[in-house]
Amino acid sequence: MAIRNVILDIDEAVYQQALTRAGAEGQTLGQVLTTLLTQWAGPLPISPPPAGVPTPTPSPLPAARIYTVQPGDTLSAIARAMYGNAAKYPLIADANHITDPRRIWVGQVLTIPPLPVVSATPLPTPVVSTPTPVTPTPAPPPITWVGSPNFNSRPGPKTIWAIVIHSTASSSLEGVISWFNDPAVQLSSHYTIGKDGRIVQHVRDEDRAWHAGKSEWKGVPGVNDYGLGIELVNLNDGSDPYPEAQYQANVLLCAYLCRKHHIKPEDIVGHVDIAVPPGRKSDPRGYDLGRLRLEVSAALNT
Numbered sequence: 001m002a003i004r005n006v007i008l009d010i011d012e013a014v015y016q017q018a019l020t021r022a023g024a025e026g027q028t029l030g031q032v033l034t035t036l037l038t039q040w041a042g043p044l045p046i047s048p049p050p051a052g053v054p055t056p057t058p059s060p061l062p063a064a065r066i067y068t069v070q071p072g073d074t075l076s077a078i079a080r081a082m083y084g085n086a087a088k089y090p091l092i093a094d095a096n097h098i099t100d101p102r103r104i105w106v107g108q109v110l111t112i113p114p115l116p117v118v119s120a121t122p123l124p125t126p127v128v129s130t131p132t133p134v135t136p137t138p139a140p141p142p143i144t145w146v147g148s149p150n151f152n153s154r155p156g157p158k159t160i161w162a163i164v165i166h167s168t169a170s171s172s173l174e175g176v177i178s179w180f181n182d183p184a185v186q187l188s189s190h191y192t193i194g195k196d197g198r199i200v201q202h203v204r205d206e207d208r209a210w211h212a213g214k215s216e217w218k219g220v221p222g223v224n225d226y227g228l229g230i231e232l233v234n235l236n237d238g239s240d241p242y243p244e245a246q247y248q249a250n251v252l253l254c255a256y257l258c259r260k261h262h263i264k265p266e267d268i269v270g271h272v273d274i275a276v277p278p279g280r281k282s283d284p285r286g287y288d289l290g291r292l293r294l295e296v297s298a299a300l301n302t
Helices: 013-023 029-041 073-084 086-095 173-180 244-261 289-300
Strands: 065-068 109-112 151-153 162-167 191-193 199-201 207-209 227-232 266-270
Touching: 065 073, 073 086, 073 109, 086 109, 151 173, 162 244, 191 244, 227 244, 227 266, 266 289
Parallel strands: 162 227, 162 266, 191 227
Antiparallel strands: 065 109, 151 207, 191 199
């Protein structure tokens, strides 16, 4: 630190009085003047503490909260409710070791971490680079993620080349969601389409849903290993209708999945077509699979 010498013109009587008072307080006049000038000029800029001096401990962060997933929840909706910002959902995913934000299910208990303290340190300027061109994934139709605990990994290479159409043998989309969210049921499908055309997803395409049972298609057994399951809400009695809204939603979903996974329309089949032994299953009874394949083919060629 640089030192400055200050020349002070002062009355002799004042000097002697100040000298006497300073000596009585154990100080020199230089120390008194230094203190006076420092107080008058204001505090010096803060310097880093010397080595060995402890730094103050920051206040503790707020405690994490617990949330139980409800029907219809998504991570972004939970983040909006908890943080006021749906874009904060990765904080919840990271805190719960969720690799795919769509993989949550009703009844799952989530840890909701506190928001991190924002640092005043400016972020470094990002390095701008030219992105590598990628083939865009086709946009899916409107799909609501509802999740299911009933799935596992596909064995070996995760090649998906068939779509299996089922009927639920029930009349309620909400009932199917609840059924597939029960771990004791040991059943699931990748998608279910309600009579009003609503599409929900229970299991990621990349994972194996439990929908086909003992099955075979084109001489390859175990359709769960390479197939995607789509349930249609229907009583499967041959007379319960499949409304046009439900049918058109299935065309859109199948066309999207065919483009995404390079599935041929001829490999869109009914549960009845793959069940082993033949005749073990009858669904989707009353559904026009031929029309479905033709309309999916037309959609793929547009």
